[in-house]
Amino acid sequence: MAAKKLNMRKRYELLTRGIGWETSYQKMDDVFPYDTFEGIKITDWDKWEDPFRLTMDAYWKFQAEKEKKLYAIIDSFAQNNGQTNLADASYLSAIKLFITGVTPLEYAAHHGFAHLGRHFRGEGARVACQMQAIDELRHAQTQIHTISHYNKHFTGLHDPFYQSDRVWYLSVPKSFGEDALSAGPFEFITSISFAFEYVLTNLLFVPFMSGAAYNGDMATTTFGFSAQSDESRHMTLGLEIIKFMLEQHEDNLPIIQGWIDKHFWRAYRVLALVSAMQDYMLTNTPMSWKEAWDIYFVENGGALFEDLGRYGLKMPKHHELATAEAEHLSHQVWSVFCALGNATGFHTFEPSDEKMDWLSEKYPNTFDKYYRPRFEHWKKQKEDGTFEYLASLPQLCQVCQIPMIFTEVKTDPMQLSFRNTKFKGDNYHFCSDGCKDIFENEPEKYVQAWLPVHQIFQGNCGGATIPEVLKWYKFEPEDGGDYFDSQDFRRWQEWHGKDEPAKTGSDN
Amino acid sequence: MTTKKKNTAFLIVQDNEDARPIIEAVEQDNPGVNIQYEPGMVRMERAASLIVKRETVEVLKGCEWDVQELHLVLISLAGNVDEDDEKFELSWG
Ligand SMILES: [Fe+2]
Ligand SMILES: [Fe+2]
Ligand SMILES: [Zn+2]
Numbered sequence: 001m002a003a004k005k006l007n008m009r010k011r012y013e014l015l016t017r018g019i020g021w022e023t024s025y026q027k028m029d030d031v032f033p034y035d036t037f038e039g040i041k042i043t044d045w046d047k048w049e050d051p052f053r054l055t056m057d058a059y060w061k062f063q064a065e066k067e068k069k070l071y072a073i074i075d076s077f078a079q080n081n082g083q084t085n086l087a088d089a090s091y092l093s094a095i096k097l098f099i100t101g102v103t104p105l106e107y108a109a110h111h112g113f114a115h116l117g118r119h120f121r122g123e124g125a126r127v128a129c130q131m132q133a134i135d136e137l138r139h140a141q142t143q144i145h146t147i148s149h150y151n152k153h154f155t156g157l158h159d160p161f162y163q164s165d166r167v168w169y170l171s172v173p174k175s176f177g178e179d180a181l182s183a184g185p186f187e188f189i190t191s192i193s194f195a196f197e198y199v200l201t202n203l204l205f206v207p208f209m210s211g212a213a214y215n216g217d218m219a220t221t222t223f224g225f226s227a228q229s230d231e232s233r234h235m236t237l238g239l240e241i242i243k244f245m246l247e248q249h250e251d252n253l254p255i256i257q258g259w260i261d262k263h264f265w266r267a268y269r270v271l272a273l274v275s276a277m278q279d280y281m282l283t284n285t286p287m288s289w290k291e292a293w294d295i296y297f298v299e300n301g302g303a304l305f306e307d308l309g310r311y312g313l314k315m316p317k318h319h320e321l322a323t324a325e326a327e328h329l330s331h332q333v334w335s336v337f338c339a340l341g342n343a344t345g346f347h348t349f350e351p352s353d354e355k356m357d358w359l360s361e362k363y364p365n366t367f368d369k370y371y372r373p374r375f376e377h378w379k380k381q382k383e384d385g386t387f388e389y390l391a392s393l394p395q396l397c398q399v400c401q402i403p404m405i406f407t408e409v410k411t412d413p414m415q416l417s418f419r420n421t422k423f424k425g426d427n428y429h430f431c432s433d434g435c436k437d438i439f440e441n442e443p444e445k446y447v448q449a450w451l452p453v454h455q456i457f458q459g460n461c462g463g464a465t466i467p468e469v470l471k472w473y474k475f476e477p478e479d480g481g482d483y484f485d486s487q488d489f490r491r492w493q494e495w496h497g498k499d500e501p502a503k504t505g506s507d508n
Numbered sequence: 509m510t511t512k513k514k515n516t517a518f519l520i521v522q523d524n525e526d527a528r529p530i531i532e533a534v535e536q537d538n539p540g541v542n543i544q545y546e547p548g549m550v551r552m553e554r555a556a557s558l559i560v561k562r563e564t565v566e567v568l569k570g571c572e573w574d575v576q577e578l579h580l581v582l583i584s585l586a587g588n589v590d591e592d593d594e595k596f597e598l599s600w601g
Contacts, residue, residue, distance in 0.1 A: 008576075009592060051588075051590065054576065066580060205584075209583075213547035229583065239588070307515065
């Protein structure tokens with residue numbers, strides 16, 4: 001008779017227990033130099049348990065299976081010219097923002113978890129971080145492989161990693177990732193696994209991937225869902241690490257609350273880009289940003305924090321402001337992209353009449369009152385040939401690095417929200433109380449921020465004029481600007497047998 | 509006695525053949541579960557807890573099924589996870 005198969009719990013214990021040891025000729029603190037300075041007290045690492053109890057061989061087996069399915073779909077998408085079946089080529093703006101804004105963040109997460117996979121003292125936590133490091137690398141790779149097919153047919157997809165290090169709006173996700181990476185291991189995992197992955201990632205992947213399915217983009221849907229299955233593991237890890245830290249010592253609570261307050265706001269500001277992607281870039285949108293926020297943050301996030309209330313943890317600071325902003329966020333962000341559409345690596349466009357009606361319906365309190373007139377005005381100007389892009393560079397928030405576009409949504413939605421503080425004689429500017437609080441807790445960190453607009457003025461970005469800076473960004477002339485004047489639009493019209501494409505005729 | 513509304517546990521899976529028996533098993537084993545079909549995905553939610561039982565999935569599938577195969581179709585979840593060889597369960601405390 002064959003030996004009885006070990007049960008899941010036993011298999012997991014064998015993988016993660018007893019593979020570490022108390023060091024003798026080097027001090028433990030020298031071998032693991034990073035896991036004490038943040039002040040988190042761990043008395044018993046053995047209490048750490050991964051709820052999924054995946055063993056390494058099961059992990060490889062399932063990941064291989066997922067990859068096989070994903071690449072089969074990517075292949076058939078390419079063979080069937082799937083790009084011609086999209087809802088519209090303007091949808092590609094979402095993919096362009098995704099590969100330049102999100103994919104480099106996946107790679108940064110890989111880097112961070114590889115570090116934690118070496119530097120946590122507990123073996124169970126190390127194993128979980130090692131698996132996640134591999135997952136995040138896989139996410140970056142599969143996104144590049146999937147989207148490379150679009151790169152054969154559309155503009156703006158050619159240099160995502162190079163651009164991530166330079167472009168004004170890409171510094172938003174990049175600076176968030178680097179904020180986490182430059183912190184200690186416990187803060188990093190609280191930031192990425194909990195604040196970003198558990199609390200907010202559903203807002204990025206679920207509506208966006210469902211949106212891809214809704215717009216005929218089966219390739220993106222598939223990589224998104226394939227990554228999400230790893231993400232469920234990451235979210236669970238995020239919740240587990242928080243509970244573990246809170247159970248280990250009561251002194252950990254205020255430190256963790258501070259990190260959650262900070263990284264919730266940082267990650268939420270990154271998602272401002274996603275809100276515009278969801279409401280404006282997707283041709284057909286299955287769910288508005290506001291609806292997604294209500295389900296995934298207000299309802300599910302509320303349930304989560306209620307559950308964590310037994311440890312004394314509270315909802316992240318300024319969460320009410322984020323909820324109040326939900327009716328304004330996507331409109332404000334898309335407006336700034338449209339106003340600076342000559343300096344983006346994707347195409348901008350005013351919403352179609354149909355889309356405007358959809359926006360009115362989804363945002364009954366705000367769209368017609370504050371935002372529709374703006375888009376209609378620009379549309380009219382474009383028809384008259386009087387439209388001009390903003391000639392000046394925007395002021396950026398010192399913390400989130402988004403231009404100062406947010407408003408006082410609770411009191412006067414037409415009034416720009418503007419905060420500032422002095423540190424060592426210099427004045428620093430912020431978009432919100434959330435960002436100002438973050439700065440004031442660690443001013444020495446944020447005075448070092450690489451702010452794209454400051455860098456341009458200091459002469460570090462290829463020159464003083466917009467064309468020089470765009471060249472330094474490796475933006476090709478056909479990458480940005482209005483969708484209806486674009487090569488992507490003309491090509492789309494050709495594929496679908498429509499002539500006289502662009503409104504301005506020149507073709508160079 | 510409490511009259512407080514129970515928080516929702518949810519499980520989102522891909523809308524494909526592999527997930528079909530899992531969705532049906534959830535329907536059978538979770539009275540009151542709300543199942544929503546959205547583009548590309550299926551969202552199953554229920555107050556307080558939600559369970560996927562190996563045995564039910566195996567009957568519906570007509571073959572052996574390892575609880576961890578759930579990973580192949582999983583998109584997202586909410587709740588504390590409790591997984592062993594017999595079941596995968598999500599619950600709020
Ligand atoms: Fe990822
Ligand atoms: Fe992740
Ligand atoms: Zn800010």
